[in-house]
Amino acid sequence: MIETTSGWLRRCVPTRDQLERNRFVRPFAGRVLRSDLWRFSRRSVPRGVALGLFVGVLIPFAHSIVAAFCAVFVRANVPVAIATTFASNPATWMLLYPAAYEIGKTLFHLERASGLTPISATMEHTQTDHLLQNLTGAGLDTAVGLLVLSIVLSSAGYAVSALVWRGIVARRRCARLAQARIAEPAG
Known part of the structure; x- marks a missing residue:
């Protein structure tokens, strides 16, 4: 039987009550459980999508916890941020990791061909290479x-979710206006 998206979200994403009872979240409950972080709005939902995709792709493990805590700082919707981290899963890793390797290899090949300061030298000097490798667990x-x-x-997730949100709001507004025209007395 095919499960609906909302049913899957209800099953996988923790509720505010579940997080309130979690002993690891309890010290941060005042910040993480603010009502504006759980409200669906035109600004918080695209932020949550972008944050969830960013963290989900970049961090291989415990990404939903990291996304939930980062959502506090960027005022993103916490459930959306947690849910979109699941876009990165073992099935998508088979596509993401080879593509990431090819992109990285191409970038480092291009830096050797150009006369500019190499990215790898800058990364070594600032220790960013070690940070990225430790964060991702990859070469x-x-x-x-x-x-x-x-x-x-x-970035694409932010843009698409903002457009979808705008389309949903526009469709609801048109439906309300149509209902208001129907309900108006003639004449």
Whole structure:
């Protein structure tokens, strides 16, 4: 039987009450459980989608916890941020990791061909290479590719979710206006 998206979300994403009872969240409950972070609005939902995709692609494990805590700082919708981290799963890793490796390899190949300061030298000097490798658990080529993919996918997710949100609101408004025209007395 095919499960609906809302049923899947209800089953997988924790509710506010479940998080309130969680002993790990309890010290941060005042910040994480603010009502504006759980309200669906035209600004918080696209932020949640972008944050969830960014964290889900870049961080392989415990990404839903990281997304929930990061949502506090960017005022994103917490359930949406947690739910969109599940876009990165073992099935999508088979596509993401080879693509990330190719992107990283291409970027490092292009830096050797150009006369500019190499990205890898800058990353080594600032220790960003170690940070990315530790964060992603992958080699430098793949880690840089994952960073690029997470930026691109989160930007696209933000744009698409903002457009979808706008379309839903416009459709509801048109339906309300049509109902109001029908309900008006003639004459």
